[in-house]
Amino acid sequence: MFFIGIFGVDNKQKEIKVLNNVHCRNCDKGLGGKLIKTFNFFHFFFIPLFRWNEKYYVLCSSCNSIYEINKEKGKRIERGEDVEVTYWDLKPIETESNKEDYLVETRCKHCGEVVEPKFEYCPYCGTKIK
Template sequence: MFFIGVFGIENKNEEIVTLNNLSCKRCNKAIDGKLIKNFDFFHFFFIPLFKWNETYYITCESCNMLYNISKEKGKAIEKGEDVNITYWDLQEMENDFYNDDYSSKDICPTCGLSLDKSFKYCPNCGQHIK
């Protein structure tokens, strides 16, 4: 959302790192998963000034299941600390939140902006949405 084009509030998904040897509850096997940070931020002339509502998710690269993890573990991984993510740390997301598939939602594959279903091009970067 923009106010006068100079400053505004936006929501963003940021891929942090790919984690190895996670145990997916749906696949029931060891997989790689992407750690994704979702947050709201206030910006002034496209410079982010502060963030809030930070949440961390892991997506299974095999079945695209989306799992929520604790904010403490997500921040520790983001800082580069060696954190062990267990089967019990992965909390399945509600089906209506991301429709079980992070990659099938209307999110720009280039910049990560959440998009309306009617968009054919990303208004942020101009990427064609398939």
């Protein structure tokens, strides 16, 4: 967040919708995922005036892989249109440093419990996470 007196520039992440039947490119399960929108905005007294750099991502609910999708397709889903997200629409986010910028919860692949990203072993079942 950057402030200039009563003005500021900030970034935000917003969960748009839970998508069903999205087939993950990593785990190849059709369990679905979350559509997440990220954007930067300029505000005056915490009232957003305009946005830029809008991007849409799908977060797999099974393995927490993150994929970027086309901006136009993301906007159509956000407007409530019935749009199918296919395997070919999902563009993987490659680097670990990029993944830390998004709403990612780490889940144990063995028991499915949510664990902190810094854990190497699951505190619930003892399985190695990384």
